[in-house]
Amino acid sequence: MASLIRTENITRSFPSGDGQEIQVLKGLTLDIPAGKLTLLKGRSGSGKTTLMNILGALDPPTSGRIWFGEEELTAMSEEARGKLRRRRIGFVFQSVALIPMMNAYENVEFALRLAGSRENWRERTMECLKIVGLSQRADHMPQEMSGGEQQRVAIARAIAHKPDVIFADEPTAELDTHTGLQVVRIFKELCSNEGITIVMTTHDTGLMDIGDRVYELEDGAIIHAE
Template sequence: MELTPQAVKPVIDVQNLTKDYYIGEIVVRALRGIDMQIFPGEMVAIMGPSGSGKSTLMNMIGCLDSPTSGDYYLDSLRVSDLHDDELAIVRNQKIGFVFQKYNLLPRIDAIENVALPLRYSEDTSNMRQRAEAALESVGLGDRMRHKPNELSGGQQQRVAIARALVNQPAILLADEPTGNLDSQSGKEVMELLIKLNQQQNTTIVLVTHDPTVALHAQRTIQLFDGLIKAPEAIA
């Protein structure tokens, strides 16, 4: 942390975050007090075995779920106690999601999939142009009218990345982005993410269990039993 100047505020600031689930009478303590800061322009991997709480943490960072206790500041906005609809606006404006299974809508073509977040935005002007620009930035300017089933897995994931970027979010949250891809496509998607991080200074949070993916990140956060394990920073 001493590497980062004090003047720069973290884009993600998680303080003593806990999350309990109830399965019947049994309390599952998925997160047991997470402290974590991620700064603008960083590319961070969150790793951990299954059951370690990394999915829960990702849902918290992605504002898909509310913590049981603790504070979460996203882009200086306290989001840990927002209502559902306020969280929806935060997700729309501040977070770009990339899922393992792409999650593109099969009925509509690439450009409409990319434009989907814009439909839920306040600013619905120039939707087409903004979606086109996002698709071009992931190198799919020539595939705009293709439906998801007319695209390869790698291309679909790039459409999903374009969709995540279209609203110019504060962070890109990628959950096992290469998990469904063959190694060549996976490599291309990782290269795209690295390029976005380096050239456009996009803050990227990767959730993965694949060490080779994590290697591309500047640092890795290891989760174990709902807690961050030992030294946060790796060279």
């Protein structure tokens, strides 16, 4: 499998308050296969979100190197990193952060505006709502939709600017098993039909079979990869 992102021995430390440092990521070497679904699992506090923020170019590692395609993320200026993030990366979070005053259509279109997309906004917005199965809900407000539907709008919004990769941090945590599975199925379809790379963290052991690649973290280290 060709990889989209590769890391070499990345660490992340945070100041602990008493002048010491706590090392949260302890030298991770991994690769994220292109066009596939990768799952990051592990207990609360094992470092999943910290790793995801680093892979998603939101936060730099304390040491180690990261490549995004051919480019070395850890060698870029902050400005170049921000540009890469806006153009090539999309995020989906645990609590759906749709803008409450905007309907589904407007929430997705707004993301295209922000990304400065050159696509036809109307066409691309409707296309993304269709991909997540919500064409009929374009004019619904967030509070008129179920949690699963809102999360699907958030996915439509994350893919609108055609990123190479989507990072989804516990996107199913607030959904029931059935609805969570629906969201993961949409991710699988995005991989196979649109060629998007997806990285998702989860606690849900029922979802593990669905990942093309699974990394298990414990205490900031990879203890299992398959």
